[in-house]
Amino acid sequence: MTASPHTVADVMTHTAVAVGGRASYKEIVELMNQWKVSALPVLAGEGRVIGVVSEADLLPKEEYRVDDGILRDRPIADTAKAGAVYAEDLMSSPAVTVHADATIAEAARIMARRHVKRLPVVDSLGLLEGVVSRGDLLKVFLRSDEDMASEIRSTVLPDLPAAARVDVAVEDGVVTLRGELRDRALLPLLARAIRAVEGVVDIRVDLRSPEVVAR
Numbered sequence: 001m002t003a004s005p006h007t008v009a010d011v012m013t014h015t016a017v018a019v020g021g022r023a024s025y026k027e028i029v030e031l032m033n034q035w036k037v038s039a040l041p042v043l044a045g046e047g048r049v050i051g052v053v054s055e056a057d058l059l060p061k062e063e064y065r066v067d068d069g070i071l072r073d074r075p076i077a078d079t080a081k082a083g084a085v086y087a088e089d090l091m092s093s094p095a096v097t098v099h100a101d102a103t104i105a106e107a108a109r110i111m112a113r114r115h116v117k118r119l120p121v122v123d124s125l126g127l128l129e130g131v132v133s134r135g136d137l138l139k140v141f142l143r144s145d146e147d148m149a150s151e152i153r154s155t156v157l158p159d160l161p162a163a164a165r166v167d168v169a170v171e172d173g174v175v176t177l178r179g180e181l182r183d184r185a186l187l188p189l190l191a192r193a194i195r196a197v198e199g200v201v202d203i204r205v206d207l208r209s210p211e212v213v214a215r
Contacts, residue, residue: 006198008107009100011139012121012132018043021050021088025061028053028087037133041120042091047127049120051091057081058090097122100129104198108137143199145170156193160186166207168194173201180210 017031018041031040039054060082084090098107098119107119121130149170157166166179175194191203
């Protein structure tokens, strides 16, 4: 069985493309195009992440272009970025980062809340260890149905009462529970444990209560 990836370290890209604060606008654009990325960490010193420069940081130069080369009636921050030449002036700072031991769910929440597509992965000193993207987080859904079913059988089902007769089938990431379960109050807990298995798309329940034999 392939172990379920639970942390950013399991899916991140360890070799990250980054730039220094004095990287030029054109150099940044060329690197993004070459490596097919939408943002680059900006580093200082021995690799400390001080910011991130993204496509959104670069666009004001084109967005606020005028024929006579003069920028008029624009927000100060946007005007500054439109006239910026180096990464240290273009970047968004402080950088939104994540640690390698963060769960995949935590990284997904950070991306959603901060509206970013990529996160620099840093250590306790703020030094760059890698980058995790939305695409990296979605890798968990590439797990095979067999792997997920095997993990559920070995890590979730053994916690059910001995009288339970429950098995799982997984198809296209959708887990179906079949068999007998007397205590229906266990269903929410069972569903929560299964949803914690990486790659699960949904859960369907086809469980019946065993008939009580009259004495």
